Amino acid sequence: MSSQRLVDFLSVNRRYARSINLERDFDAPDAVEGYILTDRAVDALRRILASMFGRKRTTAWTLTGVYGTGKSAFAHFLTSLFGPVDSPARQLALGIARNSLQLDSPEYEVLQKKFPQQGLFRAVATAQREPLRHTLVRALDKAADDFWTRGRAPAIVRQLNEWESQMALGEASFSDRDILNVIKQLSEVVDTDIILVIDELGKSLEHATQNQGTADLYLLQQLAELSRKKGTRLYIFGLLHQSFADYGQRLAAVEKNEWAKIQGRFEDIPFTESSRQMLRLMGQAINRSQAETLTFPVRQLTKDWCAVFSEKVNLTELSPKLLEATYPLHPLAAMVLPELCIRYAQNDRSLFTFLTSAEPHAFQSFLESAEIEEIPIPDVDGPGVKALPTLKLHHLYDYFVESLGA
Numbered sequence: 001m002s003s004q005r006l007v008d009f010l011s012v013n014r015r016y017a018r019s020i021n022l023e024r025d026f027d028a029p030d031a032v033e034g035y036i037l038t039d040r041a042v043d044a045l046r047r048i049l050a051s052m053f054g055r056k057r058t059t060a061w062t063l064t065g066v067y068g069t070g071k072s073a074f075a076h077f078l079t080s081l082f083g084p085v086d087s088p089a090r091q092l093a094l095g096i097a098r099n100s101l102q103l104d105s106p107e108y109e110v111l112q113k114k115f116p117q118q119g120l121f122r123a124v125a126t127a128q129r130e131p132l133r134h135t136l137v138r139a140l141d142k143a144a145d146d147f148w149t150r151g152r153a154p155a156i157v158r159q160l161n162e163w164e165s166q167m168a169l170g171e172a173s174f175s176d177r178d179i180l181n182v183i184k185q186l187s188e189v190v191d192t193d194i195i196l197v198i199d200e201l202g203k204s205l206e207h208a209t210q211n212q213g214t215a216d217l218y219l220l221q222q223l224a225e226l227s228r229k230k231g232t233r234l235y236i237f238g239l240l241h242q243s244f245a246d247y248g249q250r251l252a253a254v255e256k257n258e259w260a261k262i263q264g265r266f267e268d269i270p271f272t273e274s275s276r277q278m279l280r281l282m283g284q285a286i287n288r289s290q291a292e293t294l295t296f297p298v299r300q301l302t303k304d305w306c307a308v309f310s311e312k313v314n315l316t317e318l319s320p321k322l323l324e325a326t327y328p329l330h331p332l333a334a335m336v337l338p339e340l341c342i343r344y345a346q347n348d349r350s351l352f353t354f355l356t357s358a359e360p361h362a363f364q365s366f367l368e369s370a371e372i373e374e375i376p377i378p379d380v381d382g383p384g385v386k387a388l389p390t391l392k393l394h395h396l397y398d399y400f401v402e403s404l405g406a
Contacts (some may be wrong), residue, residue, distance in 0.1 A: 133176050
C-alpha cells in the first residue's frame with residue numbers, strides 16, 4: 001500500500017497567495033490576472049459605471065465589508081480598469097469585465113469605445129493613523145508622477161513633490177484648503193476624470209476620534225461636495241471595515257450626528273457575500289492542475305456524500321459540482337467555514353487567511369500532512385482505489401481555537 005500527500009496534487013493559485021496592497025500592486029498585471037468578479041462586485045461595477053459615464057450622478061462611494069471580503073481586490077481591479085488603454089493591467093481588467101458584463105451593455109460599450117486613451121488620473125493610497133491631508137498628498141503625488149511620465153509636468157506636480165518632501169522631514173505646512181485647491185487645479189489640467197481611492201479609510205476615522213478632531217471629517221465632507229460640483233470631474237472611493245457610525249461609537253451624541261451627516265454624502269456599497277459565493281471563490285482559488293488522477297475518485301466521493309446527506313442534512317447550498325470544486329473540504333466543514341470566517345473576520349480570520357497562511361491547522365498545513373492512500377484491489381493488476389482524506393469539522397475547530405488564542 002503506497003501513499004502520497006495532498007500537497008503533491010493541490011495548491012492555492014498564486015494570485016491568492018498574498019492579499020492585495022493597492023499602493024504596492026498599482027498597475028501590476030499579475031495582481032489583476034485571475035481576479036474573479038463576484039455577483040456583488042458585478043453589481044458594484046455596474047452602479048459605479050452608470051454613475052461615472054451615465055446619467056446618474058453619484059460621485060462618492062464607500063465600500064464597506066469585514067476583513068477578507070474582497071474590497072481591496074475590487075478597488076485594484078477598478079483602478080486597473082481605469083488605466084491607460086494600452087496598459088497591460090487595463091487589458092486584463094477589461095477582459096474580466098467583458099466576461100461579466102454583456103457585450104452590448106451600455107457599461108461595457110463605454111469601457112470599450114468611449115474611454116479616454118490616457119485613462120483616468122488615478123490617486124491611490126492606504127490610509128494611516130495620520131491627518132487625512134497627508135494621506136491625500138501621498139495619493140496625489142504618486143498619481144501625478146505616474147500620469148506625467150512623458151512630457152513636461154505642470155507646476156502643480158512640483159508643489160505636490162515639495163509637500164511629500166516636507167512630510168518625510170516631519171515639517172508639513174500645507175492645509176486642508178491647500179489640498180482642495182490642488183485637486184481643483186488638477187481637474188483643470190489633466191483633461192480626464194480624477195479617481196481618488198483611499199484604502200483603510202477607517203484608520204483616518206480612528207485618528208479623528210483619538211484626537212477629538214473634526215477637521216478630517218470636514219475635509220471628507222468638502223471632498224464629497226467638491227466632487228459634485230460641475231466641472232470638477234472627481235470621484236471618491238473609501239474602503240471601510242465598518243460604518244462611519246461604528247468608528248465613532250465613543251463620541252458624544254452631537255458628534256455622532258455630525259458623522260452621520262458626513263456619511264450621508266457617500267453612497268455605500270456593502271461587500272458581503274453569501275456562503276455559496278464564498279465557497280465558489282474557494283473552489284476557484286484551489287489549483288488542481290496537478291490533480292488529474294484525483295478527478296474520478298473525488299467525483300465519486302462527492303456523489304457518495306450527496307447520497308448520504310440528502311435525507312439528513314439540508315445541502316441545497318452545496319451542489320455536487322461545488323463539493324467537487326471545494327474538495328478536500330468535507331460537506332459539513334464546507335457548510336460551517338463561511339459562517340466562521342464572517343463571524344471572526346474582524347480578527348482577520350478571512351477565508352483566504354485560512355487558505356493561504358502557514359498557521360497550524362490551516363489549509364496549507366492540512367495539504368502538507370494529509371496522505372492519499374492507494375489501496376490494492378484483490379485479484380486486480382494495476383493501480384488500486386485512492387482513499388481520499390478530507391478536512392473535517394475538528395480541523396476547523398483546531399484552526400480557529402489556535403489562531404484566535406482561545
